[in-house]
Amino acid sequence: MANISSPVSEPHAEPSVMARALKEGFFAGLVSLGLFCLFVGVETYQNINNELVWRMRWGLLAVFVGVAAVGRFVNVAFIRPALDKRKLAKAKSGILDVSEDKGFFHRHFLKIALIALLIYPPVSVMLRGVQGSLLLVDNFGIQILIYVMLAWGLNIVVGLAGLLDLGYVAFYAVGAYSYALLSTHFGLSFWVLLPLAGIFAALWGIVLGFPVLRLRGDYLAIVTLAFGEIIRLVLINWTEVTKGTFGISGIAKASIFGIWSFDVGSPSNFAKSFGLPMSSAYYKIFLFYVILLLCMLTAYVTIRLRRMPIGRAWEALREDEIACRSLGINTVTTKLTAFATGAMFGGFAGSFFAARQGFVSPESFVFIESAVILAIVVLGGMGSLTGIAIAAVVMVGGTELLREMNFLKVVFGPDFTPELYRMLIFGLAMVVVMLFKPRGFVGSRAPSAFLHKAKNVSGSFTKEGHG
Amino acid sequence: MVYFVQQLVNGLTLGSIYGMIAIGYTMVYGIIGMINFAHGDIFMLGSFAALIVFLILTTLFAGIPVVLALLVMMIVAMLLAGLWNWTIERIAYRPLRGSFRLAPLITAIGMSIALSNFIQVVQGPRNKPIPPLVNSNYQVLGISISLKQIVIIVVTAVLLTIFWYIVNKTPLGRAQRATEQDRKMAALLGIDVDRTISITFIMGAALAAVAGTMYLMYYGVAVFTDGFIPGVKAFTAAVLGGIGSLPGAVLGGILIGLIESLWSAYFSIAYKDVATFVILAVVLIFKPTGILGRPEVEKV
Numbered sequence: 063m064a065n066i067s068s069p070v071s072e073p074h075a076e077p078s079v080m081a082r083a084l085k086e087g088f089f090a091g092l093v094s095l096g097l098f099c100l101f102v103g104v105e106t107y108q109n110i111n112n113e114l115v116w117r118m119r120w121g122l123l124a125v126f127v128g129v130a131a132v133g134r135f136v137n138v139a140f141i142r143p144a145l146d147k148r149k150l151a152k153a154k155s156g157i158l159d160v161s162e163d164k165g166f167f168h169r170h171f172l173k174i175a176l177i178a179l180l181i182y183p184p185v186s187v188m189l190r191g192v193q194g195s196l197l198l199v200d201n202f203g204i205q206i207l208i209y210v211m212l213a214w215g216l217n218i219v220v221g222l223a224g225l226l227d228l229g230y231v232a233f234y235a236v237g238a239y240s241y242a243l244l245s246t247h248f249g250l251s252f253w254v255l256l257p258l259a260g261i262f263a264a265l266w267g268i269v270l271g272f273p274v275l276r277l278r279g280d281y282l283a284i285v286t287l288a289f290g291e292i293i294r295l296v297l298i299n300w301t302e303v304t305k306g307t308f309g310i311s312g313i314a315k316a317s318i319f320g321i322w323s324f325d326v327g328s329p330s331n332f333a334k335s336f337g338l339p340m341s342s343a344y345y346k347i348f349l350f351y352v353i354l355l356l357c358m359l360t361a362y363v364t365i366r367l368r369r370m371p372i373g374r375a376w377e378a379l380r381e382d383e384i385a386c387r388s389l390g391i392n393t394v395t396t397k398l399t400a401f402a403t404g405a406m407f408g409g410f411a412g413s414f415f416a417a418r419q420g421f422v423s424p425e426s427f428v429f430i431e432s433a434v435i436l437a438i439v440v441l442g443g444m445g446s447l448t449g450i451a452i453a454a455v456v457m458v459g460g461t462e463l464l465r466e467m468n469f470l471k472v473v474f475g476p477d478f479t480p481e482l483y484r485m486l487i488f489g490l491a492m493v494v495v496m497l498f499k500p501r502g503f504v505g506s507r508a509p510s511a512f513l514h515k516a517k518n519v520s521g522s523f524t525k526e527g528h529g
Numbered sequence: 530m531v532y533f534v535q536q537l538v539n540g541l542t543l544g545s546i547y548g549m550i551a552i553g554y555t556m557v558y559g560i561i562g563m564i565n566f567a568h569g570d571i572f573m574l575g576s577f578a579a580l581i582v583f584l585i586l587t588t589l590f591a592g593i594p595v596v597l598a599l600l601v602m603m604i605v606a607m608l609l610a611g612l613w614n615w616t617i618e619r620i621a622y623r624p625l626r627g628s629f630r631l632a633p634l635i636t637a638i639g640m641s642i643a644l645s646n647f648i649q650v651v652q653g654p655r656n657k658p659i660p661p662l663v664n665s666n667y668q669v670l671g672i673s674i675s676l677k678q679i680v681i682i683v684v685t686a687v688l689l690t691i692f693w694y695i696v697n698k699t700p701l702g703r704a705q706r707a708t709e710q711d712r713k714m715a716a717l718l719g720i721d722v723d724r725t726i727s728i729t730f731i732m733g734a735a736l737a738a739v740a741g742t743m744y745l746m747y748y749g750v751a752v753f754t755d756g757f758i759p760g761v762k763a764f765t766a767a768v769l770g771g772i773g774s775l776p777g778a779v780l781g782g783i784l785i786g787l788i789e790s791l792w793s794a795y796f797s798i799a800y801k802d803v804a805t806f807v808i809l810a811v812v813l814i815f816k817p818t819g820i821l822g823r824p825e826v827e828k829v
Binding site for chain 2: 093096097100101102104105106107108114115116220226273274276277280281283284285287288289291292295296298299429430433436437440441444482483485486488489490491492493496497500501
């Protein structure tokens, strides 16, 4: 503020900036010393007698405090003035650098992305061989696409209808367990159970929807969280059916519409039928296309629904519930359909997950998963499908990448396990992204039905037929 | 009957711990309208701080009186948890205060994930057991009450009295209540709103740290995942009692503690958490603002 009103004093401000930076750096060091003195400075471990003992870690503590102090100093002394200067220069030039005509990449982003996804498995096979493509297709491709699908499903509830759902993973669990149980007990195939799992999850969505119809905002959040926990606890404790924490293993694989199967012993094995060398990679490539298809279905349904009265009603509900009700929209059915539709896609994703893993256990359906999915929706910019997909790639792909960073072992010694830091970095990334982009990567939340320009309906317009 | 009263005592102990955590949730919610998801992890940090202080005390000053040790553990845990919550508020919540509703919720969830994993990284993933601090038992009319339970209930009662005094009788409490009612108006009347909010976070964290110390003393073990379940239960307690209401938080905490211990005593231990959550849902269906919550009047 002071900068704008008296730009003349800027050169004189130089020493005081340094002094302030020193002070703030010192203060940050002091605070971080307080924060970390016990948790980082003292290591607790069990000795041979199984007693808990401790020792100091001065070096590590010094590193933490030093980084905090120096980081704060550099930020205040150099980064922030530079940013301010840039902002000032931009404001002076007076031209907003928003250009209407976007580049080729921007305009055809969706087509390019779709083509890239379609050729992703063949390319990764070419690059790394059949067996080597497993990592790329399974750990990155399928993993990310599952989250994209879950986030798009949750987006219907949170992004479109504005109902905060912290227990979305429950529907994922319902889908996964319905596939696991029905296929192991009744031998039904994936393609029969996929829609069934969706229907079951949708029913559970309605079951959850009923009690929370009268709740709003944060009360809704806690009840949905409780619902997610209830489902998980039932899965753990109802051992006769779900086998508890052991989980259900040996779930049948999906087949290519019953024509080719991926079971090794089966006569119609895919690799055998085509005379290819045996590998589990084909199954993963097939699954990649299945989940891609499911994602496309989710996106298609979402986009179409937004154009339909029900989608408009969801968006109206999100913007203002009272106005919505006074305009005669039935908020009960609106909320229930939002829950059911969102849950259905969760169920699809769940049954896909069970088919992919061949194993389900309550471990996979903890609250953190719900939080991660919600984070992807919000970080992507609620309501924007592209933004959510980008967020999923960044957040899930980024943390998956961490698993593969073995070169870090060279830097930090052989005991260094990057996986350990995966969730720590994920949590911090959530905070950092939110701080810099509070509206998400693609921050558009305008309702689909929106009057972009206030039209001037004057006599001259109506005469020409513009009205 | 004796069995029933025994369960009541156990439930009350557990409920006191939940109630102390719930106050942090409900105060923060009341004053800035956000769910501080990281609060459960602040509780966990408090319990770890107490654990580390306990280890240092027992090795450096062997034979220290238990009362003194507990007091030092509690005070250090309160200070550290307060500092952590203050820092988190400054870094992750304050810049987003004017932003849309879900933004601080997401940073809070991110902080919660980061905090528990931070402890996992720096202190290891294993359970940290400590030898029992106090282990005398008293028999009153056939009911066995351990000294631990008495300590927990007494500490809770004392702290809640102090807390009630601060909120209701001091200028600081007045500032807090004013900020809660209308932040802009409070600022116009000369209340330093930022400072008041910071102090609220510190106070909530201090209570959570005491709860953490008590939890450590009661169960004798700390682990990095400790923040989640008690955190969720305490939040449930806050909602059950009516979020934003301080007596409601304590009442909700005690109710949840009682439901939990009575359910495990008479029905099944496995489904005690399910029972808690189902009762929460049922209460909210019939009374959507919780037991002591003010009915929301929506103005258009």
